[in-house]
Amino acid sequence: MSGHVLALSGGVGGAKLAAGLAAVLPPGQLTIAVNTGDDFEHLGLTVCPDIDSVVYALAGLNDTVRGWGVVDESWRAMEMLGRLGEAQWFNLGDRDLAMHVARSWRLRAGESLSDVTARLTGALGIAHRVVPMSDAPVRTQVETAEGWLDFQHYFVREQCRPVARAIRFAGTPGAAPSPGLAEALARPDLAAVVLCPSNPFLSVDPILAVDGVREQLAALSVPFVAVSPLVGGKAIKGPLAKLLGELGRTCDNRAIATHYAGLVEHLIIDESDRAEAEGLRAMGLCATITGTVMCDAEDRERLARVALSAARYGTG
Amino acid sequence: MSGHVLALSGGVGGAKLAAGLAAVLPPGQLTIAVNTGDDFEHLGLTVCPDIDSVVYALAGLNDTVRGWGVVDESWRAMEMLGRLGEAQWFNLGDRDLAMHVARSWRLRAGESLSDVTARLTGALGIAHRVVPMSDAPVRTQVETAEGWLDFQHYFVREQCRPVARAIRFAGTPGAAPSPGLAEALARPDLAAVVLCPSNPFLSVDPILAVDGVREQLAALSVPFVAVSPLVGGKAIKGPLAKLLGELGRTCDNRAIATHYAGLVEHLIIDESDRAEAEGLRAMGLCATITGTVMCDAEDRERLARVALSAARYGTG
Numbered sequence: 001m002s003g004h005v006l007a008l009s010g011g012v013g014g015a016k017l018a019a020g021l022a023a024v025l026p027p028g029q030l031t032i033a034v035n036t037g038d039d040f041e042h043l044g045l046t047v048c049p050d051i052d053s054v055v056y057a058l059a060g061l062n063d064t065v066r067g068w069g070v071v072d073e074s075w076r077a078m079e080m081l082g083r084l085g086e087a088q089w090f091n092l093g094d095r096d097l098a099m100h101v102a103r104s105w106r107l108r109a110g111e112s113l114s115d116v117t118a119r120l121t122g123a124l125g126i127a128h129r130v131v132p133m134s135d136a137p138v139r140t141q142v143e144t145a146e147g148w149l150d151f152q153h154y155f156v157r158e159q160c161r162p163v164a165r166a167i168r169f170a171g172t173p174g175a176a177p178s179p180g181l182a183e184a185l186a187r188p189d190l191a192a193v194v195l196c197p198s199n200p201f202l203s204v205d206p207i208l209a210v211d212g213v214r215e216q217l218a219a220l221s222v223p224f225v226a227v228s229p230l231v232g233g234k235a236i237k238g239p240l241a242k243l244l245g246e247l248g249r250t251c252d253n254r255a256i257a258t259h260y261a262g263l264v265e266h267l268i269i270d271e272s273d274r275a276e277a278e279g280l281r282a283m284g285l286c287a288t289i290t291g292t293v294m295c296d297a298e299d300r301e302r303l304a305r306v307a308l309s310a311a312r313y314g315t316g
Numbered sequence: 317m318s319g320h321v322l323a324l325s326g327g328v329g330g331a332k333l334a335a336g337l338a339a340v341l342p343p344g345q346l347t348i349a350v351n352t353g354d355d356f357e358h359l360g361l362t363v364c365p366d367i368d369s370v371v372y373a374l375a376g377l378n379d380t381v382r383g384w385g386v387v388d389e390s391w392r393a394m395e396m397l398g399r400l401g402e403a404q405w406f407n408l409g410d411r412d413l414a415m416h417v418a419r420s421w422r423l424r425a426g427e428s429l430s431d432v433t434a435r436l437t438g439a440l441g442i443a444h445r446v447v448p449m450s451d452a453p454v455r456t457q458v459e460t461a462e463g464w465l466d467f468q469h470y471f472v473r474e475q476c477r478p479v480a481r482a483i484r485f486a487g488t489p490g491a492a493p494s495p496g497l498a499e500a501l502a503r504p505d506l507a508a509v510v511l512c513p514s515n516p517f518l519s520v521d522p523i524l525a526v527d528g529v530r531e532q533l534a535a536l537s538v539p540f541v542a543v544s545p546l547v548g549g550k551a552i553k554g555p556l557a558k559l560l561g562e563l564g565r566t567c568d569n570r571a572i573a574t575h576y577a578g579l580v581e582h583l584i585i586d587e588s589d590r591a592e593a594e595g596l597r598a599m600g601l602c603a604t605i606t607g608t609v610m611c612d613a614e615d616r617e618r619l620a621r622v623a624l625s626a627a628r629y630g631t632g
Contacts, residue, residue, distance in 0.1 A: 044360075044421025074392045080414030085439035094410045098396030101413075105360025123401040 002029065002314065003191025006184045008133075010035045010203020011050040012068055012237060013229055013294075014196030015057040017307070018130075020300030021194065022058050024308070027127035031184035032058075033177075035198070036113065036132045037140035037169055037206030040152045042090050043081070045100040046107055049152075050203065051117060051132060052099055059124040061095075064296075067237060070095040089157040114178045131180030133207045138171040140206055151202070160239035164246045167201050172209040185216045192311035193217060195226035197292060199240045200259045201247070208263075218262055223311035226264040227303065228253050231293055232272035253287075254279055266310045268292065268303075286310065318345065319507025321629065322500040324449075326351045326519020327366040328384055328553060329545055329610075330512030331373040333623065334446075336616030337510065338374050340624070343443035347500035348374075349493075351514070352429065352448045353456035353485055353522030356468045358406050359397070361416040362423055365468075366519065367433060367448060368415055375440040377411075380612075383553060386411040405473040430494045447496030449523045454487040456522055467518070476555035480562045483517050488525040501532045508627035509533060511542035513608060515556045516575045517563070524579075534578055539627035541582040543619065544569050547609055548588035568592055573601055582626045584608065584619075602626065 005025055009018045009032055018032045035050045049068075056062035056070055063071040073093035082088050092100065099120065106116045112135040121130050140151040144162035154160060177185065184190065198204055208214040217224065233251055234241050241251045249255040253269050253276045260267075266286040269276060270293065280287040288310050294300045308314075321341055325334045325348055334348045351366045365384075372378040372386055379387040389409035398404050408416065415436065422432045428451040437446050456467040460478035470476060493501065500506065514520055524530040533540065549567055550557050557567045565571040569585050569592045576583075582602040585592060586609065596603040604626050610616045624630075 043417050044424055045417070070396075074390060074410070076390045076410035077393060077414040077417070080386075080411040081418060083439060084414060084418045084436055086414075086418050094390070094392035094413075095396040097410075097413065097417075098393040098400060098402075101359050101361070101393070101417075102397060102400045102402050108360055120400055123399060 003189040004184065004187050005030050005192045005194060005308070005311075005313065006190060007032045007194045007196055008198075008204060008207050009033070009050070009054055009196040010198030011038065011053040014050070014198035014203060015053040015062070016294040016300050017194070017196040017227055017303060018054050019057040019297075020294065020302075020304030021307070022126075022128045023297065023301045024304045025128075027129070031129045031131060031180055033131050033133050033181040033184065033207065035203045035206050036134060037138050037202070038151050038155070039137065040139070040150060042152070043086060043092075045097075045104045047090075047100050047152075048103065048113070048132070051130065052096065054130055055099075055117075055121055055124065055126065058121070058126045058128060058130065061124070069093050090152060114180055129180055131178050131184075133178060133181055133213070134175040134210045135178050136171055136175035138169050138175045138206055138210070140202060141168050141170055143167070155202075155239075160242060164243055167205070169206045169209045172206075173211055175209075176211050177213055181210070181213070185213070185220075190220065190222055192222055192308065192313045193220065193224045194307050194311065195224070195260070195264060197227040197229040199229060199235070199238055199243070200256060201240075201243055202238075214263070223266065223313070224264050225266040225268065225307050225310045226256070226260060227268045227292055227307055228256050228270065228273070230256065230273060231270040236293065252276055254283070257283055257285055268307060268310055318630065319505040320500065320503050321346050321508045321510060321624070321627075322506060323348045323510045323512055324520060324523050325349070325366070325370055325512040326514025327354065327369040330366070330514035330519060331369040331378070332610040332616050333510070333512040333543055333619060334370050335373040335613075336610070336618075336620030337623070338442075338444045339613065339617045340620045341444075343445070347445045347447060347496055349447050349449050349497040349500065349523060351519045351522050352450060353454050353518070354467050354471070355453065356455070356466060358468070359402060359408075361413075361420045363406075363416050363468075364419065364429070364448070367446065368412065370446055371415075371433075371437055371440065371442065374437070374442045374444060374446065377440070385409050406468060430496055445496055447494050447500075449494060449497055449529070450491040450526045451494050452487060452491035454485050454491045454522055454526070456518060457484050457486055459483070471518075471555070476558060480559055483521070485522045485525045488522075489527055491525075492527050493529055497526070497529070501529070501536075506536065506538055508538055508624065508629045509536065509540045510623050510627065511540070511576070511580060513543040513545040515545060515551070515554055515559070516572060517556075517559055518554075530579070539582065539629070540580050541584065541623050541627045542572070542576060542580040543584045543608055543623055544572050544586065544589070546572060546589060547586040552609065570595055570599070573599055584623060584626055
């Protein structure tokens with residue numbers, strides 16, 4: 001079976017699987033819709049961390065050692081910004097800064113985020129469609145004892161230290177799906193939806209909060225497969241385990257499955273969480289057990305094939 | 317004699333003398349008003365080449381080998397901007413880019429160019445006052461066979477190749493002097509005005525075109541000394557000699573003196589143009605002959621002292 005695949009992705013972890021899917025699917029058969037709830041304005045620049053993580057991963061420009069940002073990065077502009085008294089809490093590498101400059105001036109000139117993203121991915125030789133979840137600004141905010149924090153203030157400046165009480169997505173409702181996401185959702189040849197291993201609360205929920213997206217996904221009759229972001233009951237990176245506790249959930253795949261109830265029908269979990277498979281099946285889900293840690297291109301492509309196979313999608 | 321000194325400066329050549337003046341005068345006794353006719357918007361950033369040349373020179377950050385920009389510069393962001401398909405004709409070093417980012421977001425947030433310049437010079441430890449000629453945008457344009465070109469398009473993109481027919485300063489009249497320039501012009505203790513060795517047409521005329529500045533300078537009763545930008549009948553850098561010919565002037569200090577008639581009373585010319593001194597004196601000007609090429613700090617300070625001495629200003 002073939003047809004079109006819609007992947008929903010957040011940042012680093014999701015971007016790895018997105019790159020794996022791009023490696024095994026031809027450009028015309030994949031749309032990667034990316035969370036933009038992390039986007040923010042910093043030093044006059046529009047920074048889109050999750051789009052950039054996906055773009056860098058697909059262009060082979062991602063730094064696999066540091067785990068984020070561009071490979072072979074330098075920090076000369078950042079050092080100078082520090083000398084000039086500007087905020088230092090959000091690191092901007094020189095190559096990464098170029099991306100933000102290129103994006104920001106074109107957004108300010110009136111291009112949509114979809115147009116700018118298509119232009120930048122095209123310039124970097126990315127043939128697959130990478131689209132923002134929405135062209136309207138959506139901003140994830142986390143409620144803490146100090147009040148509502150903008151996402152990057154919570155995530156980067158405060159290093160996720162404050163206890164999260166709630167999460168909201170400013171701009172929703174009212175943010176329409178981007179043309180690329182809307183088109184993918186409406187395709188008659190849509191054959192599968194793959195939820196990349198991203199934080200359900202911080203990276204996937206913003207996508208589901210875009211006008212009509214959750215409802216359209218729930219109404220689809222095609223397989224909907226998620227790769228769990230947990231490995232051994234922990235998140236490889238990021239605050240997911242801490243958040244699950246703070247939001248009163250257990251830190252296991254049952255919590256992930258419960259969170260996606262009514263959407264996801266097949267959860268791919270890591271070998272280290274093998275013991276949870278029975279419980280998931282008891283919930284009525286399909287569960288596939290495999291290694292979900294992606295260290296290199298081979299891992300990414302293998303996991304992409306497992307996800308597509310779980311969606312009963314043939315990759316030849 | 318002491319009192320306050322007002323220096324008017326364009327970019328690189330002027331910046332050298334401005335740095336010399338800053339080295340021999342205490343911070344409270346010098347205001348450096350800088351041409352902003354070269355300023356332009358590029359990739360969403362407000363670039364102020366002449367202010368930056370002065371700032372880098374005063375902070376000891378100027379690249380003396382390349383002759384412009386920041387020392388120890390790198391070009392990582394620029395390379396990436398090229399990969400992203402952005403314009404390459406205006407070089408932005410990584411450290412220089414930080415300056416433009418810091419300036420641009422604060423301008424966009426509503427700070428004046430004077431405020432931003434004070435903030436950035438303060439952060440770099442510059443104690444002397446460096447002020448834009450105006451906080452209102454003034455944009456130098458050059459008329460060529462192709463029509464009016466924005467200054468940086470003429471100067472950098474076209475490398476001054478088109479024949480110049482005329483020069484205008486968009487935004488004048490209507491651009492008020494910056495608070496710092498207005499204050500310096502009105503100081504009761506103003507003791508001298510020094511015109512740094514900058515291009516009269518492209519770097520000094522914009523300052524004189526700011527509302528009331530030419531008239532106020534002409535009405536001052538304090539010495540007004542100019543250091544000629546010509547050395548051996550040529551400009552050390554830039555299109556001055558070519559421009560003089562295109563605008564129907566001779567390429568000599570007589571043309572410079574004629575251009576500043578009614579303002580400058582004392583012209584400092586290079587030793588290699590010694591033969592022109594008599595003619596200048598016959599025009600009613602004072603003329604001082606000295607080496608005007610500034611290769612190092614010693615040259616800059618010596619020439620600053622010569623200029624102040626020509627203005628009958630004692631530097632102890």
